[in-house]
Amino acid sequence: MRRLALVVALLVPPAAFAAEAEPLAADPALEERVMQLSHMLRCLVCQNQSIAESNAPLAVDLRNQVREQFVAGKDEDAVVEYLVARYGDFVLYLPPFKGTTLVLWLGPVLLLIGGAGWLAWRLRRRVTEAAPPLTNDERARAAALLDGTANTSQEPRS
Structure with a gap:
């Protein structure tokens, strides 16, 4: 039984376990307006995605709110003002x-x-x-090192 469950889990695509996609509005023009505005609004959960790209429950709720506002006859500016009043400037990808x-x-x-x-x-x-100038002893030691005549077994002085 465990093996069967493992095989099914591996063979069934992960999308099958995801939440069911929300159906589009009956009016394609309305849905286009919703999606255009949704690309300008930030998902408050994901923060690096627009609400059009995110499948987070809050993003779905925000898309539904945008859709409801459009159905109520509001224009884009009024919808944006409503969302900013509710969630703050952070909901906008380009804050004012x-x-x-x-x-x-x-x-x-x-x-x-x-x-x-x-x-x-x-x-x-x-x-x-x-650079600080070298002392005479340091110059002599450097010359000896370059000539190969220096005794390298001695510890260098500090």
């Missing part, structure tokens, strides 16, 4: 440019400029730093 999202928009640019500035400063500083 405002005070609370300033870090999202300017953070990467500031990090890039700061990193490039730090690198330029370090490179300029490296060029201007002079």
